[in-house]
Amino acid sequence: MFIKQLSVFVENRQGALSKIISLLSESGINLRAVSIADTQDFGVLRVIVNDIEKAKDKLKSSNVIVSANDVLGVKLSDEPGALSKVLALLSANGVNVEYLYAFVNPGTNKGAYLVLRASDNEKAEKILAEKNVPMLSEDEIAKM
Amino acid sequence: MEYYQPEIETASREELDKIQNERLRKIVKYVYDRVPLYRERMDEAGVKPEDVHGTEDLYKLPFTQKQDLRDTYPFGMFAVPMEDVERLHASSGTTGKQIVVGYTKNDLDTWGSMVARQLVAAGLTKKDKVHVAYGYGLFTGGLGIHEGARRLGCTSIPVSSGNTARQLAIMQDFGSDALACTPSYAMYLGESAQKAGIDTSKLPLRAGIFGAEPWTEEMRKSIEKSLNIKAYDIYGLTEIMGPGVAYECSAQKGMHVNEDHFIIEILDPETHKPVPDGQKGEIVFTCLTKEAFPLIRFRTKDIGTITHEKCSCGRTFVRMSKPMGRTDDMLIIRGVNVFPSQIETVLLQMEQSPNYQIIVDRQGVLDTLEVQVELTEEKFSDTVADISKFEKELTEKLKSLLGIAAKVTLVDPGTIARSEGKAKRVIDRRKLI
Numbered sequence: 001m002f003i004k005q006l007s008v009f010v011e012n013r014q015g016a017l018s019k020i021i022s023l024l025s026e027s028g029i030n031l032r033a034v035s036i037a038d039t040q041d042f043g044v045l046r047v048i049v050n051d052i053e054k055a056k057d058k059l060k061s062s063n064v065i066v067s068a069n070d071v072l073g074v075k076l077s078d079e080p081g082a083l084s085k086v087l088a089l090l091s092a093n094g095v096n097v098e099y100l101y102a103f104v105n106p107g108t109n110k111g112a113y114l115v116l117r118a119s120d121n122e123k124a125e126k127i128l129a130e131k132n133v134p135m136l137s138e139d140e141i142a143k144m
Numbered sequence: 145m146e147y148y149q150p151e152i153e154t155a156s157r158e159e160l161d162k163i164q165n166e167r168l169r170k171i172v173k174y175v176y177d178r179v180p181l182y183r184e185r186m187d188e189a190g191v192k193p194e195d196v197h198g199t200e201d202l203y204k205l206p207f208t209q210k211q212d213l214r215d216t217y218p219f220g221m222f223a224v225p226m227e228d229v230e231r232l233h234a235s236s237g238t239t240g241k242q243i244v245v246g247y248t249k250n251d252l253d254t255w256g257s258m259v260a261r262q263l264v265a266a267g268l269t270k271k272d273k274v275h276v277a278y279g280y281g282l283f284t285g286g287l288g289i290h291e292g293a294r295r296l297g298c299t300s301i302p303v304s305s306g307n308t309a310r311q312l313a314i315m316q317d318f319g320s321d322a323l324a325c326t327p328s329y330a331m332y333l334g335e336s337a338q339k340a341g342i343d344t345s346k347l348p349l350r351a352g353i354f355g356a357e358p359w360t361e362e363m364r365k366s367i368e369k370s371l372n373i374k375a376y377d378i379y380g381l382t383e384i385m386g387p388g389v390a391y392e393c394s395a396q397k398g399m400h401v402n403e404d405h406f407i408i409e410i411l412d413p414e415t416h417k418p419v420p421d422g423q424k425g426e427i428v429f430t431c432l433t434k435e436a437f438p439l440i441r442f443r444t445k446d447i448g449t450i451t452h453e454k455c456s457c458g459r460t461f462v463r464m465s466k467p468m469g470r471t472d473d474m475l476i477i478r479g480v481n482v483f484p485s486q487i488e489t490v491l492l493q494m495e496q497s498p499n500y501q502i503i504v505d506r507q508g509v510l511d512t513l514e515v516q517v518e519l520t521e522e523k524f525s526d527t528v529a530d531i532s533k534f535e536k537e538l539t540e541k542l543k544s545l546l547g548i549a550a551k552v553t554l555v556d557p558g559t560i561a562r563s564e565g566k567a568k569r570v571i572d573r574r575k576l577i
Binding site for chain 1: 315471519525526535555556559
């Protein structure tokens, strides 16, 4: 089970990020999780939103480069070692993590949600499913 | 291998030198006697016709600039009385006042034979039908190619430019064997043919003669594919003759300059000294046989290179590259000549839309070059590494072509300022001291 993430190109220019976020807010998009990867020259904003198609259309029509891609949403329990267990599982099976970030939503889960992109998403999903690691679905995100 | 005039097209270097030296001596005396501007300039420079023995003395002769032609507009540079002028042509005048040129009967014959050399080099014979989609009129394109087709004995189809549907219908119904037009129009015809569902591989069309504007190797490939032809590059300029000053052979590795009629020089734009083969410089032409409008050392402001290397086609005329830009557009960055068109070439090679802007600045004593490129969705990815890889590849390609490092900055699409549909390519922030 995958969830959709929206990736957005952010120019290295004052106000670039602010413009993107305000475009999203204008169209009533609710952000579930936000992360930004930056280099010296540009950034990539990654967001989980409640309505990805709407968000994508809005940004595209404003000449912002976006893409929607699959990531894994992992439910973590609120206890030490929960993240470590997931990472160890992946590593033991030769799957690398490209990037990850986390968010919490006290309304639906006491623990945290992990957003993860693996070198091989399909393989990572299989490994986690075999060990019955609980995963987050698109439906759940829409209902948050 | 077929030639139109093998005895001259494959003449030895010694023979060509001899012809050029003889003709240069003659033309210098001719313009000194007949064109007041040349007499004045040579007198000022203290050069007499008898001081010029051959091409080694070219440097003694004054240059002719486009402005001279404007100043003497309309007929001040004509070397014969109007009764000997058989035709007039004029440049479009997009960069200033138009200029007008004249041709005697002999000039038109020379011109026709030079275009015929191109047609033969493109594999055409008198049995072929040449579809001329260059404009007919004061512009040299239409009538210039027409003259060559006539000279070779081909069937001319003088369609002139415009009306794409009609062009395609004629191409199919009349069975055009060769097409002559601007490369951008050839691109458009190719695309239109595909849209109209015309199977170009079923058409007799096999060669294209394209010139009169800058075009790239990528455009050539695209035209060759869409029209299913071999595309040849022809060079010319109104001031010197029109299309046919230089022509491409089947090797497609540069254009042979008709050296029996013109001398080409490649000069450093700063020092005006000749540069070695392969090195970029301003293209300068001297007419050797023109009667009505002979120009001496005309500065084209086009930048290019020449090579004397032997060509596989057997022709011995020196080859010139496609013009790589204009001296007007040239930027000198850290002492290196940079042309916006080079950046365009790299972007097209990487299948990117050529939407870019060059920003030149100076930090301390060092010039900096930044190239802003509009990122496309295809090159975007959710991982930074993929985008950085593209950025790096672009940086390396630019460095290897330009000879200096440029900083690549990726920007959102549509952010590079456009005026009247054309993007402003260069922003030079360096303060002149």
